[in-house]
Amino acid sequence: MEANKKITKSGGITIPRGMRQKTGILPGVPVDVAADESGIHICKHVPACQFCGSVDEVRIACGIEVCRNCAGKIVEVFR
Ligand SMILES: [Zn+2]
Structure with a gap:
């Protein structure tokens, strides 16, 4: 085309x-x-994690595309 x-x-x-x-x-x-x-x-x-670039299990939080793995690391910062 x-x-x-x-x-x-x-x-x-x-x-x-x-x-x-x-x-x-x-x-x-x-x-x-x-x-x-x-x-x-x-x-x-294609939604991709803005921290690591992964396209697996990506969600949007506060307007930022983030994968499950990086979201877990962010949560750890506040523990
Ligand atoms: Zn990530």
Whole structure:
């Protein structure tokens, strides 16, 4: 799937409907945007621990994504 688009003055781009539907990147879906030598990549956001980067058993606490292991370490600090 490919599309030829132009970036707007404000840096925006409209992703074609077919691409949005195929990828499930629909209104309200959080995405990650990354850039490298080959271009800019937009992917569905995968929750990851903001302390260790793990994607296992990640929950959100006070707006921070944290895994069970790191949450346990935080709790230990207050014991
Ligand atoms: Zn963690």
